[in-house]
Amino acid sequence: MAPSSSTSTKDTNKTLRPQEIEIHPSNGGDRAPMSPHSWQTGGGMHIHNRRKTNNSVDMEDYFVGPRDMSKHSKWPFFLRMHGSVLPKMILPLLVVACWSTLLTVISEKTRVKLKVSSMLLTVLGFVVGLAISFRTSSAYERYTEGRKYWSQLMLVGQNLSRTIWIHASEREGEEGTDDLLAKVTAMNLIVAFATALKHKLRFEPGIDYADMKDLVEYLDTFARAAEAEIPKPQESGKVKAFGEFLGVSFAESNPRKRIKRSKKPLGNLPLEILNHLSSYVHSIIDNGTLSIGLYQNQAITSIVQLNEVMVGVERVLQTPLPIAYSIAISQITWVYVMMLPFQLWESLRWVTIPGCIFAAYIIIGIAAIGREIENPFGMDVNDLPLEAYCDELANDINIITSQPPPRPSDFMRTNANMPMWPLSQSGYISWSGRSKEEIRDALMTKTRAEMTVRRSMNPERGTKSTDEKHTHGLDQGH
Structure with a gap:
């Protein structure tokens, strides 16, 4: 975007203000001014982002996430499919349908009556309820904790950016130009930290990502040195992709596969970015551009808090529900579901089949939701939209740097x-x-x-106000 001719010719030192920005619609080959995001998406660059799912008719794509929070659906919740765990419920419900149909047919068409006391249903139902409640509450606690850490990252990133931009001064002459470019570079490193942390949480090694490569390629890091030795991601075949879509455990790939196959150490890219940020803060303290002790402490503390965020989200990722609990809860749930036809047939007869399917959908569905949100940093529809958080932080920093520090x-x-x-x-x-x-x-x-x-x-009802009482007393005194 270019300022007006009068601004550019008469006063070259004047900064373009937001109210002076003019947006002209593009006609044919004329290109309109672009925002930083459009420079990446429409200016010949490709930015890594989630696939658009809300307008897609491909069911496999429709259930890919994370969900775009900017989209709005007018469908009632009980009719929505985007965000549902229904694809992962198809095979379990088919198994329950076949099992309940088999037992019902045997009980109806033969002399063998496959039934047990309904007391077992009550006892097992209580145990299953406790198990699923524990699984769901622990998974949602991890989900909310992950969201809190990313909120803290946004807060600290904005605060550190504002501290650098406002309180780090710029010297005169060529040194001032270097100071300004260094400040912008440091704030880009804050965005790079958030982006690198996102890829690390998703077990995506290296730096060869459209939203991160240009931000960190000039840094001397282990990730850059190992980039050539990291196996490239391979697209799954149709059978494997369909199995993953249905939630078949045998079709799921190890998310750490590329990390394990790397022939060189990958290091810890977010931590290495923090090292470079710390080095920058140390430099502006040494050269006197950040001279006030309070702001020096604030900048150093912000970097420490970013480190705390990194360790916190890694703790959430690397500490899942103990495997013994997961196995026991899965076994208890399936035993309860498989016992339903034995307990319902005597009362429901042929209705046992749909009854078991509905009950299984409720019980297994809630358990499936717990498994999906247990890792809130993945690519499921209900996972946290980390791309949106990184874009939001980048946009906020762009807003901070759009004008010089304001003078009162x-x-x-x-x-x-x-x-x-x-x-x-x-x-x-x-x-x-x-x-x-x-x-x-x-x-x-x-x-x-x-x-x-x-x-x-x-107005006070039923009583006189204090001023009225005071005036009435004065009148009586006279």
């Missing part, structure tokens, strides 16, 4: 600033010509006027 005199000393609004619509310049006593009296008047408005909006 520029945005305060203007008549558009009405410090006494709504009591007065006079601007700052008008009030600056009055004394401090007049300004303080006006502030007190604002408070009294606010109380008067509140009393008029909420």
